[in-house]
Amino acid sequence: MTVTIQELEMPAARLLLAHDAPRAQWLEARQAGLGASDMSTIAGVNPYKSAYELWLDKTGRAPSKPVTRRMRMGNILEPVVREIFEEVTGLTVQPCGLLESVDHPIFRCTPDGIIPAAGRGFEAKNTNWRQKDQWADGEVADHAEVQVQTSMGVTGLPGWYAAAVIDGNPDDFHYQLVHRDQALIDLLFEMGERFWRDHVIADVPPPITATDLDVLKLLNRDVKRSSVERDADTVAATLSEYRAAAAAEKQAKTQKDAAQARLIDLAGDAEEVTVGGEKQFTYKQTTRKGYTVADSTYRTIYVPKVKA
Secondary structure (H helix, E strand, O other): OOOOOOOOOEEOEEEEEEEEOOOOHHHHHHHHHHHHHHHHHHOOOOOOHHHHHHHHHHHHOOOOOOHHHHHHHHHHHHHHHHHHHHHHHOOOOEEEOOEEOOOOEEEEEEOEEEOOOOEEHHHHHHHHHHHHHHHHOOOOOHHHHHHHHHHHHHHOOEEEEEEEEEEOEEEEEEEEEEOHHHHHHHHHHHHHHHHHHHHHHHHOOOOOOOOHHHHHHHHHHOOOOOOOOOOHHHHHHHHHHHHHHHHHHHHHHHHHHHHHHHHHHHHHHHHEEEEEEEEEEEEEEEEEEEOOOOOOHHEEEEEEEHHO
């Protein structure tokens, strides 16, 4: 049966929860399937969460994490992004709810809104200057692309608006209509089904990566045993990897310090270094505000990234 919300038909979906359902029901439903934002993690384009942390979440092992200011700001600014989008486009965004794919029921999406008049969905993002280039020239960030394509796979809709405000600045607003890419949707669903089968159902964790350092520290913050026995080969291999990385890190720091010293020598008492009149890097004074110590003024090297 085709689900209809706010006069918008979504032929591939069923409504699991209304947009104003209790939070406890939302959390329970999230754990029982893969949401659109989960797919950005599985696809490897979520800079804030790894597949291992997602596995912890879906298997009920994830530690409770404090709500950060950035997370709070995202929730606060979502309605602002929506209102700016409505003002700029003249389109009206309506609330939706939690939707589930009829043909692939492990996939769900929670649209930030739907646009019945346009037959499209809506996704709002509050991001920072590091992601700004990904929203330039009519593009959308990779994680947002994966998220909205998954949402189109769940709902059957042909397009999805993605809008973003950079660093909370309403004058730095971007939006783009993302068109349905069925080949990408099929690939994402295949990846998601493999993750669900091989890791969640099989209860086998994905490989641990550097992104997992903080969550593992949080998960293991308390000492509960005096010792634990592990496989000798695994311990030896991991210790060897750590020692090699530490040595490489130390060497890299030495090389970086030497290069920085040479850059400072090139700058001398100038604030900017140019070649043929074009700026290459700066060596500016920066004032650090004092808290328990007095204010101090120092200079920092900034080397811009090479343009592709």
